[in-house]
Amino acid sequence: xxxxxxxxxxxxxxxxxxxPWPIELDDVTVRYPNGVVALKNVSLxxxxxxxxxxxxxxxxxxxxxxxxxxxxxxxxxxxxxxxxHAVSELRGRALREARxxxxxxxxxxxxxxxxxxxxxALVGRFAHMPTWRTMLGLASAExxxxxxxxxxxxxxxxxxxxxxxxxxxxxxxxxxxxxxLSQEPAVMLADEPVASLDPPTAHAVMADLEDINASRxxxxxxxxxxMDLARQYTTRMIGLRAGEVVFDxxxxxxxxxxxxxxxxxPVQARDRLGE
Amino acid sequence: MTALxxxxxxxxxxxxxxxxxxxxxxxxxxVVGAFVGLDIEWDKLADLPGDLVHxxxxxxxxxxxxxxxxxxxxxxxxxxxxxxGALLGVVLSTxxxxxxxxxxxxxxLRLPLRGLFxxxxxVPEVVIAIIILTVTGLTPFTGALALAIGGIGTHxxxxxxxxxxxxxxxxxxxxxxxxxxxxxxRWGLWPVISPELASLALYRFExxxxxxxxxxxxxxxxxxxxxxxxTQHRQWDTVGVLxxxxxxxxxxxxxxxxxxxxxxxxxxxxxxxxxxx
Amino acid sequence: MTGASxxxxxxxxxxxxxxxxxxxxxxxxxxxxxxxxxxxxxxALGGVEIDLGxxxxxxxxxxxxxxxxxxxxxxxxxxxWQPLLETLQMAVxxxxxxxxxxxxxxMWAARPTNPRTPTRMAVRFVLNMIRxxxxxxxxxxxxxxxxxxxxxGVITLVLFDVGIVxxxxxxxxxxxxxxxxEAGRAAGGTQTQINRLTAxxxxxxxxxxxxxxxxExxxxxxxxxxxxxxxxxxxLIDEMRGFYRYDAxxxxxxxxxxxxxxxxxxxxxxxxRLR
Numbered sequence: 001x002x003x004x005x006x007x008x009x010x011x012x013x014x015x016x017x018x019x020p021w022p023i024e025l026d027d028v029t030v031r032y033p034n035g036v037v038a039l040k041n042v043s044l045x046x047x048x049x050x051x052x053x054x055x056x057x058x059x060x061x062x063x064x065x066x067x068x069x070x071x072x073x074x075x076x077x078x079x080x081x082x083x084x085h086a087v088s089e090l091r092g093r094a095l096r097e098a099r100x101x102x103x104x105x106x107x108x109x110x111x112x113x114x115x116x117x118x119x120x121a122l123v124g125r126f127a128h129m130p131t132w133r134t135m136l137g138l139a140s141a142e143x144x145x146x147x148x149x150x151x152x153x154x155x156x157x158x159x160x161x162x163x164x165x166x167x168x169x170x171x172x173x174x175x176x177x178x179x180x181l182s183q184e185p186a187v188m189l190a191d192e193p194v195a196s197l198d199p200p201t202a203h204a205v206m207a208d209l210e211d212i213n214a215s216r217x218x219x220x221x222x223x224x225x226x227m228d229l230a231r232q233y234t235t236r237m238i239g240l241r242a243g244e245v246v247f248d249x250x251x252x253x254x255x256x257x258x259x260x261x262x263x264x265x266p267v268q269a270r271d272r273l274g275e
Numbered sequence: 276m277t278a279l280x281x282x283x284x285x286x287x288x289x290x291x292x293x294x295x296x297x298x299x300x301x302x303x304x305x306v307v308g309a310f311v312g313l314d315i316e317w318d319k320l321a322d323l324p325g326d327l328v329h330x331x332x333x334x335x336x337x338x339x340x341x342x343x344x345x346x347x348x349x350x351x352x353x354x355x356x357x358x359x360g361a362l363l364g365v366v367l368s369t370x371x372x373x374x375x376x377x378x379x380x381x382x383x384l385r386l387p388l389r390g391l392f393x394x395x396x397x398v399p400e401v402v403i404a405i406i407i408l409t410v411t412g413l414t415p416f417t418g419a420l421a422l423a424i425g426g427i428g429t430h431x432x433x434x435x436x437x438x439x440x441x442x443x444x445x446x447x448x449x450x451x452x453x454x455x456x457x458x459x460x461r462w463g464l465w466p467v468i469s470p471e472l473a474s475l476a477l478y479r480f481e482x483x484x485x486x487x488x489x490x491x492x493x494x495x496x497x498x499x500x501x502x503x504x505x506t507q508h509r510q511w512d513t514v515g516v517l518x519x520x521x522x523x524x525x526x527x528x529x530x531x532x533x534x535x536x537x538x539x540x541x542x543x544x545x546x547x548x549x550x551x552x
Numbered sequence: 553m554t555g556a557s558x559x560x561x562x563x564x565x566x567x568x569x570x571x572x573x574x575x576x577x578x579x580x581x582x583x584x585x586x587x588x589x590x591x592x593x594x595x596a597l598g599g600v601e602i603d604l605g606x607x608x609x610x611x612x613x614x615x616x617x618x619x620x621x622x623x624x625x626x627x628x629x630x631x632x633w634q635p636l637l638e639t640l641q642m643a644v645x646x647x648x649x650x651x652x653x654x655x656x657x658x659m660w661a662a663r664p665t666n667p668r669t670p671t672r673m674a675v676r677f678v679l680n681m682i683r684x685x686x687x688x689x690x691x692x693x694x695x696x697x698x699x700x701x702x703x704x705g706v707i708t709l710v711l712f713d714v715g716i717v718x719x720x721x722x723x724x725x726x727x728x729x730x731x732x733x734e735a736g737r738a739a740g741g742t743q744t745q746i747n748r749l750t751a752x753x754x755x756x757x758x759x760x761x762x763x764x765x766x767x768e769x770x771x772x773x774x775x776x777x778x779x780x781x782x783x784x785x786x787x788l789i790d791e792m793r794g795f796y797r798y799d800a801x802x803x804x805x806x807x808x809x810x811x812x813x814x815x816x817x818x819x820x821x822x823x824x825r826l827r
Contacts, residue, residue, distance in 0.1 A: 070738055100740030110735035112750035114757075119749055120732075126741030126749075134745040152284035161289050176735070183739055309644035312637070315703045323698065323707075330697050348598045355592035355599040362589060397809035399776045402801065405793055406621075409613040415600040489688040492780060502689055503780075506696050514693065518685065525684035 020048040020219045021083025021101075021186040023069055028078035028088075030064050030243075038064035039075070040243040046236075048083075051213040051220045053230035053251055055262055056240035062223045065240065066189050069221065070102040071095050083186055100127020103180030103218075107192035109172040113165030117156060117175050120164045121147045124182030150181040154208060170201035177208055188212055190222040194229065199273050206233045226273045227259045334515030342513045346501065346520045353497035354524070356415050356490070357483035360422025364483075365476040368427050372434025373460060379438060388431075395428030404490050418495035422483045433475050441467045474536040481532050484525055621802035628800040632788060632807055639784035640811070642702055642777075643770035646709025651763045653710070654717040658759070659747045661718055662725035664733055666743065676722075683715035687773055691782040702783035705774060712773065713766040717759075724758035725751065757826045764819035768812060775808050 023046040030039040038061045046052055054062045067073035068080050071087045080088040085098035103124070111120045125143040126134070133140065139147070151157045154174040159167065164175060173193060180188060190209060194202035210233050213220045224230050230237050230251050237254050239247030239262035247254070247262050256267050263271065374380035375388040395403075404421035411417045441464065491499020498521060505513045595601040659665040660675045690711055694704035732754070736746035778786020785804060792801045 072734065072738060096740040096742065098740070099738055102738075104735070104738040106731070106735060108731050110731040110733075112732040112754050115750055115753040119753070123732075123736050123741065123746075123749060124739050126736060126739050126745045129745070131742060131744055134741075134748050137748070148284050148286045151286075157284055158287055160286055179735065179739065189738075306644055306648045309641040309648070313641040313645055313702055313706070314638070315701065315706065319698060319703060326697050330693075351598045352600070358588060358592045359600055359602075362585075394809075397812065398805050399772070399789075401776050401779060402789065402793075402805060405801075406614055406617045406798075409617055410610040411603055411606045414603065416603050416606075419600050419602075485686040488686040489776075492688055492692065499686070499689065503692055506692050509696060518689075518693075521686070521689065522681055522684045526680055529680075529684070 020217050022046060022048045022081075023187060023219060023221065024079075024081040025065075025068070026079040026081070028065075028068055028075045028080060030061075030068060030073060031076045038243055039068070041078070042240075042243070042245055043078075044238065044245065044248075046219060046221065048219055049213070049217050050236055051210065051234045052222070052236045052238060053234035054221065054223045054238050054240060055225065055227065055230050055247075055259070056223075057225060057263055060240040061243040062240045063191055064243075066104075066191050066221060066223055069187070069189055070099050070104055097127055100183055101185055102187045102189060103183050103185035104189040104191070105173065105176045105180050105193050107195045109169075109176045109196070111164040111172055111175060111179075113163070115164060116160070117151065117162050117164055117167070118147060118160045120175055121151055121179045121182050124150070124179040127183065146184065147178070147182050150178040151175070153181065154178045169197050170204065173197065173201075173205050174208070177205070177212075181212070185218065187219045187221070190220070192223050192225065194273075195225070202229070202273055209233065226271060227254075227256075227267070228272045230254070330511060333511035334518065337512060338515040338519065339510075339512040340516060342516050343520070346498065346517050349496070349498045349501045350520055350524050352415055353487040353491065353499065354484060354528070356418040356422060356495075356497055357480060357487040359419040360426065360487070361476065361480040361483045363419065363423035364426030364430055365472075365479055367423065368430035368434050369472065371427065372431035373438055373464070375431065376435035376438035379456070379460065379464070389435075392428050392431045395425065396432070398425070398428075400425035400486055400490060401493055404493055404495060408493075408495065413494045413496070415496045418487060418490045418497065421490060421495075422486060425486075426479055426483065430475070430479055434472065437468050437471050437475065438464060470539050474539045477532045477536050477539075481529055484528050488521060617798050620798035621805075623799055624803040624806055625797070625799035626803055628792070628797075628803050629807075632785065632804055635778070635785040635788050636807060636811070638702060639771060639774045639786075639808075642705050642709060642774050642784055643767055646706050646713055646770050646774075647763055647767040649706070650710045650713035650717060650766065651759075653714050654721060654759070654763070655752070657714065657718045658721035658725065658755070659751065661722035664728075664730035665725055665747045665751050679715055679718055682711055683719065685711075687712045688776065688780060691777050692780045695781045700781040700783075705777045705782035705784055708777060708782060709770050709773065713763075713770065716769075717762045717766050720762045720765075721755060721759050725755055728754065728758075730754075757823075760826055761819075761823050764815075764822060768815050768819065771808065771812050771815060775804075 023044070025042050025044040028039055028042045029037065031037045042061075042065065054065060056062045064073055068075050069082060069087065071080075071090060075088050078088070079086065082098065082102060085094075085101070087095070087098055090098055112123075122139055122143065125139065125146060129139070129143060133143075148157060148160070151160055154177050156171060156174050156178055159171065159175075164172065167175065173196075188209070193209065194205050197205060206229055209220055209222060212218050220234075222234065231254060234251045237247065237249060237251035238245060239258070241262055241264055247258055249258075259267050259271065371388055371391075375385050375392070377385065380388070400421055403425045404417060407420050407424070408417045411420065487497055488499035488502070491497040491501070492503050494500055498517060502514065502517045502521070505517065591597060592599045593602055657675060657679070660671060661679065663672065666672045666675075687708055690708040691704055694707050698704055698707075730751070732750050733746055736750055741749075774782075774784040774786065775789065776786045778784045778788065779790045781787070785808065789801060789804055792798075792804065
């Protein structure tokens, strides 16, 4: 597996990423058109293969930060680099190819409810599929295999032809993970992946992410607002408050006092998921 | 990565639902049958882009703007027909539509009224105009009457649907206070439904603006009448002016009326079926 | 004591809040309506001459016509089959062509599926213009252009259908939840890929419902298209009107009613199935 990425090959099909990749944020600032500054001069360096939690209350800027990593939000200042991609400088096709190497899962799953599980997971092959194939709805044998294997790895293969809207919350998030895995990504982002799930399902999804990090070696960056999940599943924790990094250290040994500094208030029962 | 490459899992076969297949094939067959059965020289379609450019340039390259005053006069006549038709139609529809609503009028009144609306809906406005012109002649008045009567079919239906979808609390309160049918309508129903009815009335006017141009084709006057005449005489430079006038006037009326309707509906958040957009 | 109580009453009356003055607004609205009505009813200004005298004098003519229509002459039926079939064929072909055109156009006209404001506005503007021209005006001009027959009728129906289907479907896309878009974007998909694979199945029910509605309207419209020579059963209506055969006219109207009701029932069943 070589480290070089050639950008685009003939036919507009990007090769799978050879990961894992490091993530670099260099003095990143995001100011929204309405004047709100969501991120203030954030600099971070995440090594390849790390499993990192970003902790903060809602409005702390963690959602914005994770979106700068795949360019869904473009920073108004600073530089974001993921492996070989200078994401913050990319536009159009180059940006789409970079995104193809970065998987992402969302709090609300973001599935097309009326489409089948297969077609939702096939979304993960977009960057690898020529547009004419998508237009005809024809997946190549490799795309199909990739999707089936991803669904199998999250235990959703038998639901492959079900409608996404008919699944439970936990199943939906698994399909969303399969969608991201179908990309064959080098980096996995997760924006509050368990906030819409009940505690047992939440633990199962976090365990899936842990497994993706451990067995596939992907760099994982996950937004959380619950302290116990961060401690249990991640190795490093970054605390965000009002758009600034206020904590950066090992997750397992982070004290309640550290969390109080991140939250800016005493720790409450709702900051823990429990079992 | 290695874990992924080990095996290709056996996916369950994609289900093929027979009913869906039959339905798709039926639809396909009907469409193909219609295409084949239709007596159209489809090769004419190849000339169409050329025709469009040709006639388009005849109409719009040098429109005869000296016809503009007459076009505007005829447009005003059409809009007048549409307005009076809407006014009369809405008044009639409201008077007939409210008693036809469930919970307001008795069954022996509701059924015949609804039947009447259904019959009117089935008759094209043009046919209604053909009947009316034996009374009032080929005049704009005929057009206005045709729009009013033709409008009852759909508008009275919308009216009773609005009444039925209105929250019933106010009506019950007036009933409980001992109010009769008219009192119930005036004090229980009217305040709740009047914003939506006003919005629908404006929408009726918008529809009538388009329909009045159609009625012009049978000779009751207005912009449609003028358009038919000049098209039949193939005076394309005038037709161009008329089309521009129709588009500008219709879009302007739609925009103004739409803005007023939005204000009415925002002013009073009445729940109900939104047909108004 | 009476003095004191009357004072109390007066005080209470004084505390009733002043009734808000809505009458100026009401008066304004009524005034505008009255002036508009007066203007449109003034023949000297080009308005409509309201001739109640004619109604009083000639109402029996109308009553005769209605009486004739109430006794439909069924002997005309055999002559109606061919034009009725043509009407149905025109309706189906018009709906089918416009359905095909409406798929990309609705996607271009809605914000989630086409985030580019200039192209979206351009598509919407052109469609507003198409909708501003009444159907029979298209038919009249097209008959003059391509000659008498079903072709101008079909083109008219296509223009009309595209106008309404695209408007209603794009509004449905605008108002529906479109979080799945973000997932497609995060996976590196182009807008076209996202629209084809996820937005299309999401929009399908609204789309099919509107196409069926347009089919129903087509039958109604093509009943009158024949008046200007654009094919279908309207030709027969025009002929019967020319011969003052009102009893035959009502038979045709009745026939159209039955067909429309049948289509309405069939499409209601289809719509329910699609939910």
